[in-house]
Amino acid sequence: MKNNIKIAMSDLGIDYQDNSYLNLSDNKIVVLTNVEENQIVRTNIMIHSLNGEILEKHQLCFEKKIIICIPFQNNLILVEDVDYEDFVPNIEPNVLIWNTDRGVINKFFGGRFINSLAVDLDNSIWIGYDEMGIFSCLKNDISMRGINRFHVNDNLVSIGQIDAAMDLIDSYSFTYINQRKIFACYMSKGNYNVCEINEGGLIVNKEILSFVPVSLFIENDIKYYFYNDSDGYIRKVATNNDDSFNLIDSNDHKIIKFSYVFSQGRNLVGVVNGRLFSLKIQSEK
Numbered sequence: 001m002k003n004n005i006k007i008a009m010s011d012l013g014i015d016y017q018d019n020s021y022l023n024l025s026d027n028k029i030v031v032l033t034n035v036e037e038n039q040i041v042r043t044n045i046m047i048h049s050l051n052g053e054i055l056e057k058h059q060l061c062f063e064k065k066i067i068i069c070i071p072f073q074n075n076l077i078l079v080e081d082v083d084y085e086d087f088v089p090n091i092e093p094n095v096l097i098w099n100t101d102r103g104v105i106n107k108f109f110g111g112r113f114i115n116s117l118a119v120d121l122d123n124s125i126w127i128g129y130d131e132m133g134i135f136s137c138l139k140n141d142i143s144m145r146g147i148n149r150f151h152v153n154d155n156l157v158s159i160g161q162i163d164a165a166m167d168l169i170d171s172y173s174f175t176y177i178n179q180r181k182i183f184a185c186y187m188s189k190g191n192y193n194v195c196e197i198n199e200g201g202l203i204v205n206k207e208i209l210s211f212v213p214v215s216l217f218i219e220n221d222i223k224y225y226f227y228n229d230s231d232g233y234i235r236k237v238a239t240n241n242d243d244s245f246n247l248i249d250s251n252d253h254k255i256i257k258f259s260y261v262f263s264q265g266r267n268l269v270g271v272v273n274g275r276l277f278s279l280k281i282q283s284e285k
Helices: none
Strands: 002-014 021-024 029-035 040-048 054-062 067-071 075-080 097-101 105-106 114-119 125-129 147-152 155-158 173-180 181-188 192-195 203-209 213-219 221-225 236-238 244-250 261-263 267-272 275-284
Touching: 002 029, 002 040, 002 267, 021 067, 021 261, 021 267, 029 067, 040 067, 067 114, 075 114, 105 147, 105 203, 114 173, 125 173, 125 181, 173 213, 173 261, 181 213, 192 213, 213 261
Parallel strands: 002 244
Antiparallel strands: 002 275, 021 029, 029 040, 040 054, 067 075, 075 097, 097 105, 114 125, 125 147, 147 155, 173 181, 181 192, 192 203, 213 221, 221 236, 236 244, 261 267, 267 275
């Protein structure tokens, strides 16, 4: 059958529920859940290898939920879920650098309504925002840019430059990093764009898509854009604006129905029936 892509799936033995948050780095899978008890939130963090092996377990207590957790050098970057009020300035720190032995060693304000965070090979932190942060209508609010690049050097945090030719962003979707290439996916003026940015923050290339991608994966110089069907599940992938392929299980040759697909670098994982699978693209047929 034409227009199929075979996917080899390997069960990682990791459960993933709708109340979980998953973050994928270059060599680790992080799954976190939050349990609210009175005025305290207990955040359970499980860090796995790419084979599903448990590497670390942490239980932290904060006043707010943690919605993002990414390995950063020998630490973890944590993003707190802050409930911002319209038109009310609030620059309390919401990005924490947490160390296993010393606890929170640094914190800074990363912008309002963060929905995306990724770390590149130079340890720059790329943060994107949803439309509530971008259209906060607050003077000089950093979230209005749609995406920012932060540098952390000991206790000093600075914001790096991004190409002035960057589109006005209406809503940010995700950042995909593949080696030295950074890909920013966002909506601008009703179009979904994928912008390739180099380490210096300059735009290298830009594509305008005819669909709404939820994840991007690059292998052998081919871009695979995963996107939702009308019922919210992921059954197809596009390699450009014109070519769309069904995702076929390489074992039983049936169409796979993913709840979520996550990618970063050379790593690709997907959720099927509440279980996390490592994915390998095998072929087009």
